[in-house]
Amino acid sequence: xxxxxxxxxxxxxxxxxxxxxxxxxxxxxxxxxxxxxxxxxxxxxxxxxxxxxxxxxxxxxxxxxxxxxxxxxxxxxxxxxxxxxxxxxxxxxxxxxxxxxxxxxxxxxxxxxxxxxxxxxxxxxxxxxxxxxxxxxxxxxxxxxxxxxxxxxxxxxxxxxxxxxxxxxxxxxxxxxxxxxxxxxxxxxxxxxxxxxxxxxxxxxx
Numbered sequence: 348x349x350x351x352x353x354x355x356x357x358x359x360x361x362x363x364x365x366x367x368x369x370x371x372x373x374x375x376x377x378x379x380x381x382x383x384x385x386x387x388x389x390x391x392x393x394x395x396x397x398x399x400x401x402x403x404x405x406x407x408x409x410x411x412x413x414x415x416x417x418x419x420x421x422x423x424x425x426x427x428x429x430x431x432x433x434x435x436x437x438x439x440x441x442x443x444x445x446x447x448x449x450x451x452x453x454x455x456x457x458x459x460x461x462x463x464x465x466x467x468x469x470x471x472x473x474x475x476x477x478x479x480x481x482x483x484x485x486x487x488x489x490x491x492x493x494x495x496x497x498x499x500x501x502x503x504x505x506x507x508x509x510x511x512x513x514x515x516x517x518x519x520x521x522x523x524x525x526x527x528x529x530x531x532x533x534x535x536x537x538x539x540x541x542x543x544x545x546x547x548x549x550x551x552x553x
Contacts, residue, residue, distance in 0.1 A: 367516065368419065374523045375416025381530035382409035382480075388534050400469040404477060405533075407466070408484065408526060415491075452492070459488045476533055483525025490518035 386405035393402050435441040466484055470477040494515070 371519060371523075372416050372419045374520060374527070375412050375419060378523050378527040378530065379409045379412035379416060381527055381534070382406075382412060385530045385533045396472075398472055400471055401473045401477065404466060404469040404473075404480075405530070407469070408480065408530075412523070412526070415487075456492055459492050463488055476536065477529060479532060480526045480529025483522045483527075483529060486518055486522030486525060488522075490515070490522060493518070 382405045386402050386409060389401040389405055393399055431447075432441070432444075435444050435447070440447075463485060466481060467474075470481060474481070
């Protein structure tokens with residue numbers, strides 16, 4: 348199920364067996380669970396307002412984080428890059444691969460923008476409650492696009508350090524934690540509203 352990268356390319360194994368790697372996987376999966384809980388919290392609101400957007404928003408985020416968490420050790424982007432490199436060499440256009448890379452990145456960026464646009468559309472009418480998670484999604488999608496680019500200058504940017512921390516870790520974990528915090532805020536908000544309403548009813552009875 349897992350994979351690793353060696354001098355011979357992509358091979359079955361664990362992609363990132365370090366503490367940071369497993370911690371990132373745990374962060375992805377834990378945040379996916381939080382997003383799923385947020386979707387369940389959004390269900391009563393949907394029944395009251397008829398707005399399915401927030402429910403779908405959190406479900407899609409939950410699925411996306413689950414897939415990214417699995418891919419953290421599966422490392423499919425490395426397999427895809429190695430496969431494309433091998434095809435280019437076999438067909439004799441490896442030295443002219445840069446236009447193909449640019450087209451791929453443009454398509455990937457457009458796909459990322461389309462996903463982001465979908466998330467924004469789904470939060471219409473509930474953007475205030477979901478804005479923190481949406482910001483985290485922007486960070487995460489940006490990271491995925493930059494990681495998939497695999498250009499030399501992009502790789503140099505990702506390994507740069509800010510206050511001793513690599514930029515790729517800031518982008519990836521920063522996006523995950525933003526989504527997690529947004530989900531926690533969304534989960535807790537209805538509870539506060541219910542408590543306030545119950546207190547108000549009790550006061551009226553008294």
